[in-house]
Amino acid sequence: DGGITQSPKYLFRKEGQNVTLSCEQNLNHDAMYWYRQDPGQGLRLIYYSQIVNDFQKGDIAEGYSVSREKKESFPLTVTSAQKNPTAFYLCASRTNIANTGELFFGEGSRLTVL
Amino acid sequence: QQPVQSPQAVILREGEDAVINCSSSKALYSVHWYRQKHGEAPVFLMILLKGGEQKGHEKISASFNEKKQQSSLYLTASQLSYSGTYFCGTYGGATNKLIFGTGTLLAVQP
Numbered sequence: 001d002g003g004i005t006q007s008p009k010y011l012f013r014k015e016g017q018n019v020t021l022s023c024e025q026n027l028n029h030d031a032m033y034w035y036r037q038d039p040g041q042g043l044r045l046i047y048y049s050q051i052v053n054d055f056q057k058g059d060i061a062e063g064y065s066v067s068r069e070k071k072e073s074f075p076l077t078v079t080s081a082q083k084n085p086t087a088f089y090l091c092a093s094r095t096n097i098a099n100t101g102e103l104f105f106g107e108g109s110r111l112t113v114l
Numbered sequence: 115q116q117p118v119q120s121p122q123a124v125i126l127r128e129g130e131d132a133v134i135n136c137s138s139s140k141a142l143y144s145v146h147w148y149r150q151k152h153g154e155a156p157v158f159l160m161i162l163l164k165g166g167e168q169k170g171h172e173k174i175s176a177s178f179n180e181k182k183q184q185s186s187l188y189l190t191a192s193q194l195s196y197s198g199t200y201f202c203g204t205y206g207g208a209t210n211k212l213i214f215g216t217g218t219l220l221a222v223q224p
Binding site: 031033035041042043044045048050056058059090094102103104105106107109 | 116146148150154155156157158161201203210212213214215216217
């Protein structure tokens, strides 16, 4: 079955540590996204990528980094520079047809900083 | 800028209707609507394109007023399964940057 796989589902880390969240898709989608969601709030765009080896900052990119070395993979690193990293992180993908393709989401990764 | 949704929350009885609005300060090229159950990922409901074309998967209707930069989602004869948080997502230009609205929490009670 095609879809998006995020791992880990739950993650705990100590302050000052970097952590990498995995996102893999087998939908052959060109565009991939990372969103952050805080309790009771909407989804805020961290980074997005339209094509391999290219990515752009979203609205809250500070303290995060990404890479897009393969079409199917778009990992997100939460660095120690991110002041408040505890949140629910969602990865999504879609076909790269401007404005018309629906987003497919992974099940999310819940990060808690202790 | 994040699109603004209204109302922020609404409680309904089964069978009642609801309208959720999404308003943007920027020109819109298309509007997406998603529903998220608690603790789960958002699920696509509908997309509205400039020119009036709609693509959806459920018995939910929506409108898109390009001039007013607004979209509305119409939920009729609500069911318990309609409960969740509804988000609009907008593209402000010819890029793949999809920005989500502030969200509307919908609770349908028996």
